[in-house]
Amino acid sequence: MNIGIDAGGTLIKVVCRNRGGLKYHKFPSVQLDYVASWINGFDEAQVCVTGGKAALLKSKMKRSAAEIVEFEATSQGVRYFLADHDFTEDAYLVTNVGTGTSIHHVTDRHQKRIGGTGVGGGTMMGLAQLLTGITDYEQIVRLAAKGARDRIDLKVSHIYEGAEPPIPGDLTASNFGHLLPSASLASLSQEELLAAVIGLVGETVATTSVLAAGQCGVSSVIFIGSSFLRNNLLKEVVIRYTKLRGGNPLFLRNGEYCGAVGASLYE
Ligand code: ADP
The missing domain is CATH 3.30.420.40 (ATPase, nucleotide binding domain)
Incomplete structure (x- = not known):
């Protein structure tokens, strides 16, 4: 063995x-x-x-x-x-969203780590604890899946206020940037806070990956790492942002x- x-x-x-x-x-x-x-x-x-x-x-x-x-x-x-x-491309990117995030350019013969970001699964755990006191991974992803980010994240459409924006209004202009009057802060639920944390991590790793993919001349990004375990919200955010920016996201079972x-x- x-x-x-x-x-x-x-x-x-x-x-x-x-x-x-x-x-x-x-x-x-x-x-x-x-x-x-x-x-x-x-x-x-x-x-x-x-x-x-x-x-x-x-x-x-x-x-x-x-x-x-x-x-x-x-x-x-x-x-x-x-x-x-059924994957025939001979060059692609691998983004490993572990405690931190590592990005690799892989071909059939070699691999090169081309960068990464400190924003990863550890960020999810750390910010979740700071904002809600919750430390259990399963509880964090379960609650986050029920949360909406609208009251925490600032969207492009919020800034353009009814005018036609030059980029999709649904994109996040600023994660955690939707400043609330301090009286409303206490009304934010754990679900909303955790969804915003996962949004921040997902959009950061997807955007960084797609920019790196462009630099390497590939379009497929294979996302792996335990941060995606039972974490459909993170997957959804990553898929949406990767596709929006022209990339082809893929997830591996047992990745x-x-x-x-x-x-x-x-x-
Ligand atoms: P590493 O190799 O750095 O340990 P992993 O790919 O194993 O990285 O991913 C670690 C991340 O996976 C954690 O930061 C957390 O977001 C997530 N995770 C998934 N399951 C668990 C768990 N049972 N306990 C803690 N974190 C978990």
Whole structure:
């Protein structure tokens, strides 16, 4: 068996690969010690680790393990998953919305990290906590899905006030820019605040990705990362903004495991 581990800032993703296929496991990164001892129990397996906490995890393991660079592992994993898709383009962008966001230009032969933004899944968690006190990911995405952003975000149409804007009036002119009278602030619901947080993250990662895609001369952007887990609102925002700006957004099933899959393929 081959075990690939992507030890990230928030979550540790583990893929166990054998002839029967892939098995997926996920742990909070704070359980690093537990994961190390669990992996120690797989005597016969070949283990390869990647991700920001790979070295720390390896130092806690009582067995040898290979280590590969996260971006290389991720692009290998993306290629692996794409083989099951009707996708024929030989160059595309991969945007990994993890704790932070990383953007890669991938071709059939190489990958290059071309940039990123600190706005990502960690921003979702941090701003959600600051604004609502909620720290549970599932609760954050569930509540956000019920919220409207109109009272928090300033749209282009708000600025043009009935006049014909030169760009679609529905676009966000300023995330969190719709300043309310202070008396109304208390009336903002957790749902509205969380929807606005996800709007900010989604529009930022989509816009950054499409600009990067233009720079690389590609149109397809493959979005991966655990930030999309059960988070249809983030997906919707990303799809809408990517398409609006001429990009072709794609999501991979189990896409948050690309790094771990790539590591499991290491020979
Ligand atoms: P990393 O490799 O940096 O850990 P991930 O791709 O695993 O990144 O994405 C981490 C993000 O996924 C978090 O910032 C959060 O927005 C989201 N997330 C999804 N599920 C959970 C969870 N169970 N606990 C915490 N964050 C989660």
